Structure formats: structure tokens, C-alpha cells
Amino acid sequence: MSTPHQYSITATDPGAHLFSVSVTVAKPDPAGQEFAIPAWIPGSYLIRDLARQVVAISAAAEGREIGLSKTDKSTWQADPCESPLTLTAQIYAYDLSVRGAHVDTTHAFFDGACVFPVVVGQEDQTCQLDILPPQKPVGNDWRVATSMQPLGAKRYEFGTYIAANYAELIDHPVEMGDILIGEFEACNIPHAIAVIGHTHFDMARICHDLKTLCETQLKFLGAPKNLDRYLFLLRVEEDGYGGLEHRWSSSLSCSRKDLPRRGETKVSDDYRKFLGLCSHEYFHLWNVKRIKPERFTPYDLRAETYTGILWVFEGITSYYDDLFLLRSGLISSKSFLELLAKTITRVTRNRGRHLQNIEESSFDAWTRFYKQDANSSNAIVSYYTKGSLIALALDLTIRKDTDGKKSLDDVMRECWSLYGETGEGLPERGLESLARSVSGLELEDFFDRYVRGTADLPLAGLLKAAGINMRMRAANNSKDMGGKPASSSSMPPPWLGATLKVEAGASRFGVVHSGSPAESAGIAPGDEAVALDGLRLRAHNLDDRLRDHHAGDTVTITAFREESLLRHRVKLVAPPEDTCYLEIDSDADGGAEKCRKDWLANISK
Ligand SMILES: [Zn+2]
Numbered sequence: 343m344s345t346p347h348q349y350s351i352t353a354t355d356p357g358a359h360l361f362s363v364s365v366t367v368a369k370p371d372p373a374g375q376e377f378a379i380p381a382w383i384p385g386s387y388l389i390r391d392l393a394r395q396v397v398a399i400s401a402a403a404e405g406r407e408i409g410l411s412k413t414d415k416s417t418w419q420a421d422p423c424e425s426p427l428t429l430t431a432q433i434y435a436y437d438l439s440v441r442g443a444h445v446d447t448t449h450a451f452f453d454g455a456c457v458f459p460v461v462v463g464q465e466d467q468t469c470q471l472d473i474l475p476p477q478k479p480v481g482n483d484w485r486v487a488t489s490m491q492p493l494g495a496k497r498y499e500f501g502t503y504i505a506a507n508y509a510e511l512i513d514h515p516v517e518m519g520d521i522l523i524g525e526f527e528a529c530n531i532p533h534a535i536a537v538i539g540h541t542h543f544d545m546a547r548i549c550h551d552l553k554t555l556c557e558t559q560l561k562f563l564g565a566p567k568n569l570d571r572y573l574f575l576l577r578v579e580e581d582g583y584g585g586l587e588h589r590w591s592s593s594l595s596c597s598r599k600d601l602p603r604r605g606e607t608k609v610s611d612d613y614r615k616f617l618g619l620c621s622h623e624y625f626h627l628w629n630v631k632r633i634k635p636e637r638f639t640p641y642d643l644r645a646e647t648y649t650g651i652l653w654v655f656e657g658i659t660s661y662y663d664d665l666f667l668l669r670s671g672l673i674s675s676k677s678f679l680e681l682l683a684k685t686i687t688r689v690t691r692n693r694g695r696h697l698q699n700i701e702e703s704s705f706d707a708w709t710r711f712y713k714q715d716a717n718s719s720n721a722i723v724s725y726y727t728k729g730s731l732i733a734l735a736l737d738l739t740i741r742k743d744t745d746g747k748k749s750l751d752d753v754m755r756e757c758w759s760l761y762g763e764t765g766e767g768l769p770e771r772g773l774e775s776l777a778r779s780v781s782g783l784e785l786e787d788f789f790d791r792y793v794r795g796t797a798d799l800p801l802a803g804l805l806k807a808a809g810i811n812m813r814m815r816a817a818n819n820s821k822d823m824g825g826k827p828a829s830s831s832s833m834p835p836p837w838l839g840a841t842l843k844v845e846a847g848a849s850r851f852g853v854v855h856s857g858s859p860a861e862s863a864g865i866a867p868g869d870e871a872v873a874l875d876g877l878r879l880r881a882h883n884l885d886d887r888l889r890d891h892h893a894g895d896t897v898t899i900t901a902f903r904e905e906s907l908l909r910h911r912v913k914l915v916a917p918p919e920d921t922c923y924l925e926i927d928s929d930a931d932g933g934a935e936k937c938r939k940d941w942l943a944n945i946s947k
Contacts, residue, residue, distance in 0.1 A: 346470045347468070347469045349365045349472070351474065354477050356446055357446070359434055360445070361435050361445060361450070367427050370420065373422060377459040377461060378416050384513070386586065393416040397434050399431040401428065402428050408423050440515075442456060450517075452515065458511055460508050460643075468504065469510070485520075486500055489573040492504075531560070531571065537577075544606065547604075551617060552574065552620060555667070562945075569590070573592075574594060577594070577595045577596075587623045592620075592624065600615060617672055629754075656726045658754070660729060662754075678942065683824050683825040683826075685727050687825070688823070695796060697721055703724065716868070735799045735801060736785075740783065744783065756776050757773065805924065807934055809926065809938030810938065815923070824921040824922045825923055832889075837893070837916065838914060839854065841853045844880075844881045849870065862912075894913070896912065896914075897911075898911055
């Protein structure tokens with residue numbers, strides 16, 4: 343084996359938020375070795391230009407400095423040199439997200455794409471990584487949590503680790519600090535959860551629940567051959583939520599209230615959200631980390647890589663994440679239907695679904711989904727939420743039209759065997775072909791209408807055939823996200839069609855829905871609300887102010903835009919029925935009842 347690239351990383355100066363990173367290349371390109379830092383991170387489709395955080399960089403060989411010139415925003419080229427060449431960089435790291443790098447005196451975290459330069463042309467070379475302790479004193483004894491394979495390092499300690507190539511090097515995020523660790527086995531594979539952030543919670547319960555969840559998923563598609571370990575890296579914040587998938591781990595953030603306290607036994611809505619996040623990222627270890635779009639094999643991390651099938655990966659995963667909570671017995675079918683109804687509500691309120699289809703949403707993720715503004719819900723559709731409803735509709739269509747003989751599960755199993763186990767990329771229309779061949783159904787019209795078109799999914803009929811009644815109603819108030827029947831205690835307010843939120847101490851309009859009374863009257867995002875018919879208007883009292891009126895009433899809303907006070911005459915209308923809840927159909931026939939039982943079965947037993 344030729345000499346691996348020798349990487350090292352240390353939090354040189356935690357107080358200054360600096361990592362020092364080096365890589366030694368045994369055989370540099372004699373024409374002048376190039377090094378580059380990725381422009382984007384796999385799983386997060388936004389050009390981040392991570393090289394902008396490099397604050398100092400130099401090259402040396404045999405103790406003498408080698409000239410280094412920058413050839414574009416992310417690339418450096420060393421002067422020709424034939425002896426082992428070492429590149430050293432100081433990298434500023436103060437982005438506290440699951441897809442960032444962050445170091446301070448309490449901990450250090452990095453996603454490898456943020457910190458490790460790639461040796462251009464030698465991407466396939468094995469990489470050894472020395473993870474070294476901070477060079478300046480920090481508060482506590484730090485431990486190390488990563489799914490990277492140790493090479494001499496003891497588990498959870500500083501030392502040497504190894505990765506098969508660059509893509510793998512950056513696929514193992516690393517957390518260092520005062521880490522709490524829980525361990526469990528799922529289908530005989532060692533799993534762990536490493537938690538950072540002061541918090542008190544029931545680790546034994548989390549390990550128990552994650553074990554059930556992981557085992558149910560492992561039995562569904564089968565453990566990938568190289569899945570010999572798995573790590574959930576979790577950062578607990580006061581108000582956090584996010585996740586990024588990797589092949590042997592996921593990095594997650596959640597809110598303190600999401601984790602169950604010792605003694606609690608109920609699955610709260612917050613804990614359900616946390617389990618859903620774990621379920622989502624774990625399902626990705628198959629769907630997007632091993633079954634990948636053909637256009638991502640291999641990733642080109644220097645520039646946007648366009649694909650129209652992100653919905654297959656994020657949408658189908660979003661459908662299965664909650665379904666696996668149900669299939670694991672962690673939540674009830676009532677709870678699952680509540681989550682589904684909330685997703686239907688979100689998509690129904692998203693007026694951009696008629697302007698952008700799901701392929702376009704995937705393709706334009708770089709500039710639209712990842713760069714949202716106040717108009718996004720009027721102009722674009724989410725490949726997560728709409729994608730998950732397409733998965734639902736496809737699943738129920740296949741179940742109905744094959745008399746329960748096939749389902750989306752069969753399509754996913756075939757997808758795993760053809761594209762996951764082989765590592766061959768999924769072609770742009772690969773899932774469609776699979777759905778047709780596995781089910782034996784003519785599904786071209788389905789894909790034309792709902793994937794390549796913007797038609798609303800025929801969910802009411804499909805759910806009815808699965809023994810579920812889909813009900814739509816007006817929102818009870820501006821916090822109502824659906825999932826439950828209407829509140830009996832308060833009337834829905836008439837519709838203004840704009841949200842109000844507190845920003846820097848002021849109540850400002852956020853989204854102004856297209857076709858709404860607010861839009862017709864000229865209210866704009868960012869306007870600072872003052873009063874409605876002379877009474878002070880604030881984010882917290884918008885519903886009450888509106889409830890003083892009825893549909894058809896004209897009211898005056900005053901608001902500042904910059905320094906000008908504007909008076910808007912707004913004619914309120916009846917609220918749209920855009921809020922969904924789902925109920926078991928007690929009159930369902932035998933076929934529908936069987937479909938529902940098959941679909942909503944707990945398969946963990
Ligand atoms: Zn995802």
C-alpha cells in the first residue's frame with residue numbers, strides 16, 4: 343500500500359476559535375500539488391465556500407517553505423516539489439450547526455468538509471488522521487466521539503484514526519469535549535449516542551428506544567455489509583433542531599425540552615420530534631448515503647451538482663421517518679396520523695406548490711430551497727414535505743391497485759438491492775422505473791401529474807381506500823399546525839393572510855400569502871405593525887384583533903414601512919380550509935380495513 347495522507351487536527355486556540363490542520367502528502371504532483379477545500383457539504387445543497395474560513399495557509403517540505411499560490415476561491419497550488427509535502431492551515435471555526443465547525447473553550451466540533459483540504463488527484467488515497475488535544479488549556483478533560491475507525495487511538499480518546507479515502511475522511515464528524523455516552527447494540531451492531539450540552543435526561547430510555555427503532559429499520563432493508571458501527575452525535579441546545587446524515591453516524595441538534603427526563607414514560611410531542619429526527623437521519627444511511635443519485639457518484643464538491651431527484655431521498659426518507667416510529671411501536675397509529683395530517687397542512691398552505699414541481703424544487707435547491715425568503719412559501723415547494731406526500735400517495739396507490747400484494751416497501755427493497763448494495767448511482771428516472779416494474783402498474787400518469795406536474799395529490803381518495811377519512815377545516819388560530827379536529831372553545835378568526843412575528847423587539851409582518859387580503863391591501867413583509875382599527879397590533883394579539891371582526895368586514899391596519907406610516911384598508915375574508923386532520927373510518931369496508939392494518943402495522947415484534 344502506498345503511504346497514506348497524514349492529516350492532523352488540533353484546536354490550537356479554542357478562545358480564538360481556531361483549528362490548526364495539516365496534511366502531509368508522500369508523493370506530491372511533481373507539476374505542483376493542488377489542494378482544495380470543498381465549496382459544499384454532502385447532504386446540504388448550498389454553496390458555502392468553506393475555504394473562506396482559512397485565515398493562514400503555508401506549505402513546507404523537508405523543513406523548508408514551499409511557495410503556494412491561490413488559483414481560485416477554494417484551491418491552492420504548491421510549487422513543484424518531489425519530497426513529502428506538508429500543507430498547514432489555520433481555520434476559523436465558529437459555526438454552531440450540524441454542518442459546520444465550531445471550537446470554543448467548552449468543546450470542539452467539525453464536519454470534515456469544513457476543515458480538511460483534499461489532495462487534488464489523490465482523492466482515493468487512504469487518510470490517517472491524528473486528532474490532537476487542544477494546545478491551550480480548556481475547562482474539562484475532553485473526550486473524542488467519532489465514527490471514524492481508530493488506528494491505535496483508544497475509543498473516545500485523542501489519537502490516530504483512519505479513513506479509506508477523502509470522501510470517507512469527511513464523512514465522520516468529530517465532537518470533542520465533556521461528552522456523555524450511551525451504548526447499545528442493534529442487530530448485534532455496536533451503536534452509541536454521544537451527547538454534548540449541559541442537560542439532564544433519561545439516557546437508558548433513549549438507548550432503549552433507539553435500539554428498537556434502529557433494529558426495525560435494520561430488519562427492513564438489511565444491514566449494509568460495511569455497517570459495523572453507528573454513532574448518533576447529539577448537541578443539546580436551549581432551542582435547537584437539525585440533523586445531517588453520514589454513512590456511519592449522524593450529527594444532530596435538539597432542544598433541551600425534547601429529551602425525556604428520568605421518571606417520565608409518556609412520549610411527549612417534543613420527544614416524538616427528537617425520535618423522528620433520529621429515525622430520519624438513520625434511514626438516510628441507506629437512502630442517500632448508499633443509494634445515491636447517479637449525479638452524486640462521485641460528488642463534485644467544488645461546484646453545484648444538479649439533480650431532480652432530491653425528493654426521492656429527502657421526501658421518501660421524511661415519509662419513512664415517522665412511519666418507522668409507528669412500526670417500532672414507539673408511537674400509536676393515532677399519533678402517526680396526527681403527524682401525517684400536519685404534513686398535509688404544511689403542503690396545503692404552501693401556495694408555491696402550484697408554481698414549482700418537485701423535480702424543479704430538487705434541481706433548484708441550491709438557489710431557492712436553501713436560500714429562502716419571505717416569499718418562498720408563495721413561490722417554491724419543499725421536496726421534503728411534498729416529497730413525503732408523493733411517497734405516501736405512491737405507497738397507497740400501489741397497495742390499492744395491487745390488492746395489497748405490493749407496496750412502496752417492495753420498491754425500496756429493490757432499490758436497495760440494485761443501487762445501494764452495488765453502489766451504482768440511481769438514474770434520474772430510476773425510482774419511477776422501479777415503481778413500475780416492482781408493482782406491475784402503469785404509473786406514468788402518476789409521475790407526470792405529481793412529480794413532473796404541480797397537480798394536488800389525490801390524498802382524500804387514497805386515504806379513504808386505506809380506511810382513513812381526511813378532513814379539512816379552517817385554522818383555530820395562527821399557531822394551529824393541524825393534526826387535530828377543530829377546537830370547540832374558539833372560533834377561527836377571519837383571514838388576513840399574513841403572519842406577524844417579533845423581530846428585534848418589533849412585531850413585523852413575515853409571510854404575506856399570495857391571493858390574500860393582506861397582499862391586495864398592500865401589506866408587505868417587514869412592515870412594522872402598529873394598529874388594527876385603532877387598537878395596538880402585536881404578534882401575540884393578532885388572532886384576537888381579527889376575531890373582533892367577521893369575514894366581509896373592512897378594517898384599517900396601520901404599519902410603518904421604513905419611516906413612513908401606511909394605512910391599509912383590508913377586506914377580511916372567510917378563512918381557507920387548509921388545516922388537515924385524519925380519522926379512522928369506522929364505516930370502512932373489509933378491503934380498506936385490511937389495507938389500513940397492513941399499512942399501519944407494528945412490525946418490530
Ligand atoms: Zn434528510
